[in-house]
Structure formats: C-alpha cells, structure tokens
Amino acid sequence: MLLSLIILFPLICALVMALLPDRRYLHKVALGMSVVEFLVGLVLYLKFDHNKTGLQFVEKILWIEDFGISYFLGVDGISIWLVLLTVFLQPIVVLASWSSINEKIKGYYVALFLLESAMIGSFITFDAVLFYLFWELSLVPMYFIIGLWGGERKIYATLKFFIYTMAGSIMMLVANGVMLLLAKETLGFYTTSLLDWYKIRIPFVGGEFFSPQTLLFFAYALAFAVKTPVFPFHTWLPDAHVQAPTAGSVILAGVMLKMGTYSFLRWVVPLFPEATQYWSWLFIVIGITGIIYGALMALVQNDIKKVIAYSSVSHMGYIIAGIFSLNELAMSGALYQMLNHGISTGALFLLVGMIYERTHTRDIVKYGGIAAQVPIYTVIFMIVTFSSIAVPLTNGFVGEFLILLGIYQNRPAWAAWAVAGVILGAGYMLWTVKRVFFGPAGQVVQDHGLHDLSQREILVMLPLVFLVFFMGIYPNYFLRLFEKGIIFLVENFHNYQLFSQITEGGL
Template identity: 45%
Template sequence: MLDHILSILIFFPALAAVLGFAVNKNSIRSYGVAVATIEFVLALWLWFAFDSSVSGMQFMEHIPLVKAFGINYIVGVDGISLFIIILAAFFTMIGIASLGETKDIKNMIVTLLFLQMTMVGVFAALDAIVFYLFWELSLVPMLYIIGAWGGPLRIYASVKFFLYTFTGSLVMLVGMLFMAYFYYQATGEWSFAILDWYRLILPETFQKWLFVAFFFGFAIKVPMFPFHTWLPYAHGQAPTIGSVILAAILLKMGTYAFIRFSLPLFPDASVYFMYPIAVLAIIMIIYTAMVAYAQKDIKQVVAYSSVSHMGVIILGIFALNVEGITGSIFLMIAHGVVSGALFFLVGVIYDRRHTKYMSEFGGLASVMPRYATIFGIMLMASVGLPLTINFVGEFLSLLGFYKQSHTLTLLAGMAIIVGAIYMLSAYKKMFFGVVTKDENRNLPDVNKRELVALIPLTIITIWLGIYPKVLLEPINTSVEAVVGLMHEKSLTQEAKSRIPNLTKDAEVITNSAENTVENSTENSAEEAH
C-alpha cells in the first residue's frame, strides 16, 4: 500500500466526495470529518515512512497517460512538498471539523473534499500536465465556495479570482508546451516529466522567455504585486473556510511552483530576474503592509498581511541559496498555519456579530478572554516574534537574501516593523479599552467546535517555533539537491557565483546531495542544443 500512498492520498478524498452525495444531510458533517481524518492519518503515515536523509523523490508512481505525447501520471514527494501535503490534509480536517452553521452543508463538504484532491495533487505531481491539471481543477471548487457561500459581492469576487488565475495559467501552459518541445528537439521524444526536464540545459535567452511565461502563472497565484488585486476581493467575500484554505494552501501553490519549476529549470534566468523579482517582493511587502494598516475591516487586515508575508517567501526563494529556500519553504508552512488560524479567528467573531469592522469591537479581551489569548498568540506569531513558527522562516529567508543584497534585505526587514504596527494597532482596537458597544457585552467565548481548530494550530505555532528541526532537516536535504542542481546547470558566470556551489562546503553537504550533483553532472552531458 505504501507504494501507492500518494495516489491514495490524492484520490481517496475524491472518491469519498462522490460517495458523499449519497450520505444523509444530517450525517454529512461526521462523514466529512471521518474522511478528512483518515486522509490526515495517511498523510502522517507518509511522513513516518518518509526517509529524510534522501534528497530525491520518494514514493514515485508512474503510469503512462498519453504515451504518444509524453504525458504520464507521475507523482512523488520530497522534503519540499511533503509538509505542504500534510498541511493540506491537516487544514481540510480541522476546517471541516470546525465548520460553523452553513447552508447546503452537504455541498460544502463534498466541495471541500474535491478541493483536497486537487491540493494534494498539485504538490505531488511530477508531470507538468498532471500538475497543470490539478492546478486548474483547484479553481473550480474554490470558485464554487466563494460564489455560493460568500458575501454580497461574491459573484464578482469568485469570477475575478477564476479568470485572473485562469489567464495566468494559460500563459504558463504555453510555456510548458514550449518546454516539452525543447525537450523533444533535444532528445527526439515528447516528455512532460519534470525530472526529465531537469536534465535539460537551455540557452539563456530561451530560459528568460520561458521564465517569464511560467512567472505569469505563478505570480498571479501567489499573488505577487501587481497581480494581487484579486486576492482582497476573494478573501473579503469568501466564507471563513474558503479564506482559510485559500490562504493556507492555495497560495502556496504559486511559491511551491517557483521552487519546483522556475529555479531548477531556468537557473540563469532566475539569477537574471533575481533583482527585479526581489524589488517586486519588497514593494509587495511594504506596500501591502501599509495598505493593511489603512483597513477598517479586520479580515482585510489579515488578507493584506498575508500578501505581505508571501512577499517574504518570494524573497527567500530568490535568495537562490540553501538558507533562503529552506527558510521560504518553512515559512510557507508557518504562513499557512498562522494566517489560516487568523482567518479562523476572524470567522469566529464574524459568526457572532456578522460584522468585520474593527470599529464595532473594542474591549473584547474582557468579554472573550480565551479568544483574546489565542488571537494574541497568533498575532505575535504573525508579527514574527522569536519562538513562534513564523520567526524561524522569516529569519532564514531574510538571512538567505542578506547574502545576495544587504540593502534590499534591510528594506524587507523594515517592513516587518510595519507589520508589527498594523497588527498591534488592530489588536488594540479590537481587544483593549472598554466595551463600547452593547452588543459586545454578552458575546460567548470560543466554543468547543472552534477550539478543535484553534488549539492544534496554537500548539503547532509554538512547538515548531521552539523546535523547527523536525521540518527543517528533510526540507534542507531536498533544497540542497535543488541548489546543487541549479549550480551545475547554470551557464553564466554570474549565475555560477550567485548560486553557491555546495560541493566546496564540505560541512554542509550530505551524501545524498552529492549523489544528486553527480547525477546531474552525468545528465548535463546530454545537454540541449
């Protein structure tokens, strides 16, 4: 069974969703929780069986799909994708378990299970077309969640979300088709397998064009400034569960794809575009932090702060060294946990008051002490307090980029202070002072169902903040392989110097990374023309 665990992880929720149509409406919640728990246990099992000393892909499966055109169903997992898959399973579980009163709850749970299939599929796919398939398919459940359960502007928000991402990914698809064509020219056969593509060394001009094509797809998904305009609408209108999944998992698809596709496929172009992208990332960090400060709506504050932190992830990725990329992957997990939790918390208060305006609140700390405590912990984590989960990721990402540019890193660091300002002031407005509104006097504190989601998230936030090594080690091993591959593949002098050569630092390198480097040297012999 372990040989097919990834396929099981992908298709079990989908099968369960189809069968879910037949479950009675009153029992569907238990059904959903049961299915999502099984899925989460399977994901934990995957982690247990995962060999963290191996840098390459594990649990690979290979089934030809369209042989004549080189499309295969290939899935596999390495340290980079493992934890995001677990995170996806985890969030679906607690998301369904803590789902509040919802109309058409059956449709909602079935949709969430379908969404889970697409999420796991994206992170497990090792074939570009299979990746694209799940990537696009993930839009449909999200469209439905926002469009059917969202706020007053839900249709506009959901259609904007869909079309924006769809357009970007179509440009990316053209890029993928080009990539496959170059592979065809080099080897005489079609292949969309990512691991095959890794062996291809492209001339720098081709790299640049393809990088741009892929960039459109990924940047819109992240979303990077200036393509971020769909996100505030989507978050503003989506129901709580939609925002949670969107922030925690769906946005990670973009950053994950940068690491999976852009960096190893186009190392020279990555170096070439490093500064422009870093500048975009820093604009994204600072600008959205300022916008967040100006918001009246607490959900928008969380939404913009989430975009701002995604900027740090991008910065870490384009540090192009082991620290930066490892840190950014860790930050993806951290950002998922923290911003997911913050959206949950906003949902808690929205369920009680049906408003998200901060001016409507005030003095909540005395009315809802438990709520205020959890919110406080999550807020500290979001700000990047040491010993919380975000700190580790942000620190490593910035450390990585510090090696490339001091000034830019300093700017990004400044933005974290702005982050502290808007978060703390939001907290002040909502929780401190006296209770001004009568409606707020008798608000019930968080109930058991909400605690089901919030307590595990709080525990993770602190646990991984104190002891991040469990995650960092496997991530580090795989990232070293990626960076080693990039260094081997890069053509220009600048790229060679920017991307560290791991074989020289004897103390950093592990055996497995060495193997990969050797492999890639062998493979680079069959370079493209």
C-alpha cells in the same frame, strides 16, 4: 500506491458525500473522512526516509504516449511538508465549518474534498500536463465555495478569482507546449516529465527579453505570480478572502497560496536557472515591495479580514524575496515561512470567522474592548498575532529570520527594507489587536453579549497554537527535511551554484 491513495481518497470522499442525502450528520462524516486522510498523510510521513535526497514513493505510468505525458507522482523533502500541511488543515477546516455552513452542506463538502485532492495533486506531481490539470482543477471547487457560501459580493469576487488566475496560467499552457517541443528536440523524445525537463538546456541570452528561456521563465512566473500573489497581481486576493466563507479563506490562504510559491521553487528556479539568476533582483524587489505595500495597505483597512488578506500579501512578499535570494538560508526560510503562513494566517482567518459568527460584522470601528468578554479568544488571538509578526519563540520568527539572513547575505542594503516590513507588520497587527480587543467597549459589545469559545472552537485552534510554539522552539525537526529537498534541487541544476551552507536549525 500511497501517493495515489492520498489524491484518490478525497475524491472518493467527495463521491460519498455526493451520494449521501443532505443532512446535518454530514458534518461528522466529513470530519471523520478528513481525519482518515490526515492519518494517511501521517503514514506517508512516517514511512518517509529522512536520509534520501531524491524523490520517494514515485509512481510513474505512461498516460498519453503520443506526447509522452505520464502520471508521475513523487514527494521529496520540500513537498512532504506541504502535503502534510494540506491534510492537517483539512480536518480543522471541516471542524470549523460545522457552525458556519448550514445549507447545501453536501455540495460544500464535495467541493472541499475535490479541492483537497487537486491541491495535493499539484504538490506531488512531476509531470507538466498533470500539474496544469491539478492547477486549473483547483479553481473550480474554490469558485463554487466562494460563489455559493460567500458574502454579499461573492459573485464578483469569485469570478475575479477564477478569471484572473486562469488568465495568468494560460501562458503557462503555451510554455508547456514549447517545453514539450524543446524536449523532443534536445532529448529526442516527447516527454512532459519534470525530471526529464530538468535536463534540457534552454538557450539564454542575458540582456534580451525575447530569448527562449526568458520568455518561458516569465510565462511560468506569471502564472505563479498571480497565484502567490505577487504584487502587482494581488488584487484578486482581498476580494476573494473577504467574500469567501471562513473555511474557504483558510484553505485559500493556508494552502492555495502555497501552490504558487512552491511552484516557483519546483518549476521556475530549476528549469530556468540562468534566467532566474539574471532576473532574481526583479523578484526580490517585487517581493520587498509586496511586503511593504501589503503592510501599508493593512494599516488602513477597516475590515478585519482585509487586514489579514493584506498581511498575506505581505508575508508572501517575504517568501518570494527569500526564494529569489537563491541561497540555502533564504530558501529554507521561505519554505519554513510557507508552513508558518499556512498555520498562522489560517488560524487568523479561523478566529475572525468565529467572531464574525457572533457579531456578523467585521468592521473594526464597531469593535473595541472585547477582551473582557472573550478572554480565551483574546489569548489565542494574541499568540497567533505573535506568530504572524515573528516574535521569537514562535514559528514566524524562525522563518522570517532565516529569510532576512538570506537576503542580507547577497544584498545587504535590500535586507534593510525587508526589515522595515517586519516593523510595519508588527505595527498593523498590534494596532488592529488594540482596536479590536482593548480600549473602550465598542458597539459590538453593547449590541451582543459575546460568549467565549466553545469546546469545538478551542479544539479547532489548539493544534494550530501547539504548532506555533513547536515550530518556533524546535524548527530543526522540519528544517532538516527541507535541507535534503534543497540539495535535490541543487543537484538538478546543470550549471547553477547554490551556496550550500548547512546550518543547524537557524537559531
């Protein structure tokens, strides 16, 4: 029941929002409701059994019996943190929207809550059709959020976002159909439940591209690659981020991108183990390319949001490389990095949004020397930057280090390239910070007098800053749940070996 509640509650919130008149107090109502949702998530976490390796809170109801489609929900060590990330970010996003969303408030919150519901749904569902449903469903509210409350080229950006993502996932639909039929053949009955599908042995021939497993593998991988995004399917991301309203960017970077990477871990790797093994080199290469490409592109941008957008691409490269290194270290690192990225990049977008509200420009050229005017802001920005760069004591360090260690384990030479990405990452972030905060006072300072963060804004950033350090200093708190989840993944392979080295905290 708890899981259904978590999905259902935002829907109810959306409905309530839809019925209330469009007034300013809606902001507070939304905040209240999102906090309640967060509490529900906390309850889920508290009741979560840390020692079980399987799925918990399972709900399974047969929905469409003709095809064995069922309403199948469950959490394990991997998904619990992603669900928590989502419900955690939601109140923060709501709080941040208080000042930036001034018209059509009602519609905005309806979309936001629908989005939350869809995203959580895709994290906890274990049925293929239900998953596809939530996956596509999340596109619609995002489409509206960007399209209605976004920047100047919002229409272009939002259409690109929607069509690109949908086109990517259409092959997954076909693949779902094929898997359904394979299930009928090998298992004897129609089913779309993931746990049943784990048992299917799909024929695989190593060298051929057209063997069933490879085709299915790429069909799924394509859908998730567009969402993650993986180079070269990332081109929708900079536009979407730049044109989206602040809260939209935060949710997009903070949670929606994780849908892609999580799905790799949950769907692609266990369902197609041979193909994953065979093609892992390709994805590691692509991942590392993404790291470096994203970093390089970030270096030359003049729009702060674009810098952060490309840094997202770069970070996602780490995660992909980590997942496809296929050892426990790297996978733990990748999962950890998913959480980190949600927090640090989400925080970055929030900060950019705050400064944008004051100056209405994101052009770095116009900035400079604002540190003197907004000291608190500067400090927080620096902390989040450190998290993004992976400075020790921050969460970013733990994640990236684990990933690098994991990549090094299997392919030492490639790890060197990945490390280059770390350096580049430090490069573009610090350079951006220097240009924006330090140095001679830029045009922005001369035009507007910048005032520092308000209480509300500090309140928004505080939890994130806290987590940066907490996750950096005591990562084991989070990692041990991952460990169980990864063991569960391993146990579901039928002929696949994960190198199971249980490390304590990774530090």
